[in-house]
Amino acid sequence: MLTVPLEIVTPERIVLSMDVRMVILRGGDGEIGILPRHMPLATAVKPCLVRIRLADDRQDVVPVSGGFVEVLPEKITILADTAELPEEIDVDRALRAKDRAEKQLQAAADEEEAERARQALTRAELRLQAVEEHKRLNGFLHASAPSA
Amino acid sequence: MAQNSMRDIRRRIKSVRNTAQITKAMEMVAAAKLRRVQDAVQQSKPYLSKMQEMLANLSLSARHVKHPLLAVRPVRRIGYLVITADRGLAGPYNAQVVRAAMQEFGKRDKGSYAIYSVGKRGRNFFQRRGLPIAAEVVDLPDTPTYDSVRHLAENIIAAYEREEFDELYFIYNEFINAAVQRPVVHKVLPLASLGENAQGPRRNYLFEPDEESVLAALLPRYAETLVYQAVLDAKASEHAARMNAMGNATDNALELIEKLTLSLNRARQAAITTQIAEIVGGAEALK
Numbered sequence: 001m002l003t004v005p006l007e008i009v010t011p012e013r014i015v016l017s018m019d020v021r022m023v024i025l026r027g028g029d030g031e032i033g034i035l036p037r038h039m040p041l042a043t044a045v046k047p048c049l050v051r052i053r054l055a056d057d058r059q060d061v062v063p064v065s066g067g068f069v070e071v072l073p074e075k076i077t078i079l080a081d082t083a084e085l086p087e088e089i090d091v092d093r094a095l096r097a098k099d100r101a102e103k104q105l106q107a108a109a110d111e112e113e114a115e116r117a118r119q120a121l122t123r124a125e126l127r128l129q130a131v132e133e134h135k136r137l138n139g140f141l142h143a144s145a146p147s148a
Numbered sequence: 149m150a151q152n153s154m155r156d157i158r159r160r161i162k163s164v165r166n167t168a169q170i171t172k173a174m175e176m177v178a179a180a181k182l183r184r185v186q187d188a189v190q191q192s193k194p195y196l197s198k199m200q201e202m203l204a205n206l207s208l209s210a211r212h213v214k215h216p217l218l219a220v221r222p223v224r225r226i227g228y229l230v231i232t233a234d235r236g237l238a239g240p241y242n243a244q245v246v247r248a249a250m251q252e253f254g255k256r257d258k259g260s261y262a263i264y265s266v267g268k269r270g271r272n273f274f275q276r277r278g279l280p281i282a283a284e285v286v287d288l289p290d291t292p293t294y295d296s297v298r299h300l301a302e303n304i305i306a307a308y309e310r311e312e313f314d315e316l317y318f319i320y321n322e323f324i325n326a327a328v329q330r331p332v333v334h335k336v337l338p339l340a341s342l343g344e345n346a347q348g349p350r351r352n353y354l355f356e357p358d359e360e361s362v363l364a365a366l367l368p369r370y371a372e373t374l375v376y377q378a379v380l381d382a383k384a385s386e387h388a389a390r391m392n393a394m395g396n397a398t399d400n401a402l403e404l405i406e407k408l409t410l411s412l413n414r415a416r417q418a419a420i421t422t423q424i425a426e427i428v429g430g431a432e433a434l435k
Contacts, residue, residue, distance in 0.1 A: 032356075
């Protein structure tokens with residue numbers, strides 16, 4: 001089975017690095033699925049759950065709060081603003097962040113504040129969704145062994 | 149009299165020993181923090197180099213694209229990002245940066261520059277002198293997270309795009325190694341040479357939706373990453389500087405203890421000699 005190395009990098013660290021069979025993410029022009037030997041492509045990544053499928057058909061998700069992806073035939077690199085593995089996510093904290101963002105959105109004085117709150121809200125919701133999806137898929141990504 | 153001076157010396161030795169213990173502890177704490185930041189610096193490198201690679205590739209096929217971060221404008225105002233520490237006891241760390249900054253400011257008319265300040269030390273200094281601080285960040289964590297500088301970085305880039313200033317300089321202590329940190333002043337914006345530092349092969353990508361919008365999204369993020377990198381680097385320098393300063397302080401304290409011990413022994417010897425002389429004198433007198 002054909003695979004391609006995938007790396008998810010944030011300004012702080014390499015979140016994940018492994019061989020995958022397929023990656024699905026929200027690009028600048030909508031959802032794209034990337035398979036091995038894809039032609040070179042560069043696009044923005046919108047906040048989304050990046051779906052990863054391994055050669056043995058196991059799946060998992062990584063929440064990404066925006067960034068870029070560089071696709072080469074032999075390598076995929078996601079430059080994410082923030083990203084974490086599902087097991088690293090602190091559900092309580094995400095819930096609190098969601099709460100806070102909702103309040104900020106209501107109290108926002110101008111468009112800039114509102115936009116900031118909306119982004120924070122999206123980030124929190126994605127984290128919560130990621131935890132759900134990770135459970136549902138019985139995901140393979142574990143905090144203790146981030147890279148294979 | 150001898151008794152008094154001996155007690156004084158003992159008291160001083162004790163107090164210096166306490167100081168040495170404290171500086172020793174601070175040295176070790178700084179060393180641990182330095183290791184952690186150096187780790188973070190290492191971890192943050194792949195992101196930046198990947199971004200440089202992408203920008204290099206982009207600049208090949210998007211040479212015609214105009215972007216405010218690339219545009220060279222006539223220089224009317226300059227922005228300075230000055231990175232200092234929140235606390236002192238770090239040797240020449242803060243003074244060095246502030247001196248370099250003041251030298252730069254001296255070249256310009258007041259009102260023709262704006263300061264973006266990281267760290268309490270720099271902020272307090274500039275505030276006291278009534279220098280124009282456009283934005284500031286204090287109380288950064290010992291290992292700064294991207295989130296902790298993101299707001300400042302976005303602020304700076306946005307101000308540059310609004311043409312509030314026409315060039316951006318970073319002034320901070322560059323981390324050379326654990327023993328050497330050098331204050332540097334370097335120009336960051338406009339981004340002059342895209343991808344000069346990039347390694348790796350050049351490719352022709354497909355851009356979605358097009359070069360311009362990818363570049364427009366990538367450039368500000370790249371500039372923000374540069375801010376983050378500078379802050380990390382400065383933080384590594386800070387911990388290294390503090391480690392060295394505290395190491396020197398410990399050495400000095402130990403040296404002082406040695407000297408004091410010597411004079412204590414001398415005082416004690418003198419007291420004993422005096423006592424013997426008195427006894428001998430007394431015995432002589434009885435004969």
